[in-house]
Amino acid sequence: MYGIAGKGNVVGNGTYNTKSGRVQKYICRRCGRVFCSRTNTAFYDLRTEEEKILLALKLVLKGMSLRGIAEVLEVKPETISRWLSRAAEQSEEINKKLLKDLNVSKVELDELWTIVKKRAAGTKRR
Template sequence: MTRPRSQVDAVCQNPKCRFYLKEDGKNIIKSGKYATGHQRYYCNHCDTYFMETKGTPLFRKHLSEPEIINICKHLVEKNGVRSIERLTGHHRDTIGVLLEDMAEHAQKMSTYLIKNLNLSQYECDEFWTFVKKKRKRLSEKARLSLKLVTPGSTQP
């Protein structure tokens, strides 16, 4: 059996898949297009088709996945935006936009953090509380999205 392998940017969008949003070890191929003209992808791990990953925090910005993971690790350790700027060399605006982006996709991002950074639910809650504190001017969308992942259990 031959498996056509072309370089694709997409990562699996199936939350039940072991390779959900994972770059390493993924096995994604392009598989035709949807009627809307969107590229269709197929994950060989979970046998699932999905649409291109527009709007996913990991791919909307000009940061690679290892860089995003690196920034997240610093955030988990409660480093401020300015110190992360110093540690990673990314401009604080880039980091700020990433925070906003992650907040807008908070539920998806939580799953990602738990799976790929091995965060516990508690650490995840702490992460969002920290993001909220660091990013004062969040968009309406981001604030609503954060409300869903930070229940009343995380009082300041």
């Protein structure tokens, strides 16, 4: 029952406030571990609003420099770099789980994303 959702072993255990709003806390009845809805995400233990971090990541994807993003969002370039690293680590974890469950190689997954990006770019031009 460890790590399996919907088995009744995890229950709500209050909330706490952040700049982004309330965060739900949970406790596992089985092992007593306390965690929150941000645990194992790129937002865990960050004090910045989630929207600001997501905007920074979108701007990186659009090709804006880290220094430029930092200037616009009024944070240090190192902060943007740290957010980007966290997001990359989280993406890698998701890829690992996808590859395990789907029995797809990393090369095949990269090829799939290339196709998806080409199709998405084609629909934007129309």
